Amino acid sequence: MKKIYHLGNCTTCQAIIKETGIDNKSFEMQDIKTxxxxxxxxxxxxxxxxxxxxxxxxxxxxxxxxxxKDKPLTEKDYRQLILDEYTFLKRPVVFVNDKIFVGSEKKTVAALKDILK
Incomplete structure (x- = not known):
């Protein structure tokens, strides 16, 4: 499975998609806002x-x-917050077969680029 969860209007997501060569022909793309x-x-x-x-x-x-930031959050809280408000999902989330890449840190993007070569 190749899938990316992203925000279509997020410049960081757009830059990562461009940099890694992800396209809608080889990846299922889900804009989490829409x-x-x-x-x-x-x-x-x-x-x-x-x-x-x-x-x-x-x-x-x-x-x-x-x-x-002033409240202690549990795993249950994190789950519900992400489901209630799409902006709480760290983006992009990319599935490549059995691997997952979450966020926009340089090391994450570099690892994603390596696996897509």
């Missing part, structure tokens, strides 16, 4: 990463707006 992720999809991501926290973006504006 097509929400399902609980099953999120649970599959968690099974590959080991935690919902690893999929959670603390960069989301709502993180500060909602005062979440």
């Amino acid at each position: 097509e929400s992720i399902t609980a099953a999809q999120l649970d599959e991501m968690k099974s590959k990463t080991g935690s919902y926290e690893s999929l959670f973006s603390r960069r989301a504006m709502k993180y500060k707006e909602m005062g979440l």
